[in-house]
Amino acid sequence: MAERLISSNAxxxxxxxxxxxxxxxxxLADKGVSVPExxxxxxxxxxxxxRFTRPNLTTIAQPLYxxxxxxxxxxxxxxxxxxxxxxxxxxxHGLTERRSTRKRK
Numbered sequence: 001m002a003e004r005l006i007s008s009n010a011x012x013x014x015x016x017x018x019x020x021x022x023x024x025x026x027x028l029a030d031k032g033v034s035v036p037e038x039x040x041x042x043x044x045x046x047x048x049x050x051r052f053t054r055p056n057l058t059t060i061a062q063p064l065y066x067x068x069x070x071x072x073x074x075x076x077x078x079x080x081x082x083x084x085x086x087x088x089x090x091x092x093h094g095l096t097e098r099r100s101t102r103k104r105k
Contacts, residue, residue, distance in 0.1 A: 002027025005039070012040040012101075018049040021057050025100065041100040055099030063091050 001024055005013060015021035021043035025035060033039050035055055042058045043050060050057035070089055077084055097103075 002031055002033070006031060006033060011038070012042070014042045014044070016044050018043050018045040018047045018057060018059070021100075022049055022053050025053055025055075025057070035100050036102045040102060042095075046096055050096075050098065053100075058098045058101040059096045061094045061096045063093070066091055 001020075005024070005028070013024065015024055021041055025041060028035055028039055028041075035041060040058075042060065044060045044062065045064075046059040046061045050059045070091070074084060074089075
């Protein structure tokens, strides 16, 4: 994956899954690519893995428990042919900036 990213001339990637992002980070390091100076990485789980990598991974913080709980409630209502009060639910989310991305001004 790191070789493909380097050969594509990309300078950043959003990698779904902290474990995969850690692998990309290691692959880039093996190829001598400096993160975040030469390549930036954002991931999407905000798990413990994102805090243990070097550099720590910038992540999209998502309320995963709430996402599952609300999804299950909605699915149960659909299965019982009940009316959904809301078809779209916006949950709190954010960006946890760490060291795999450069600071923006």
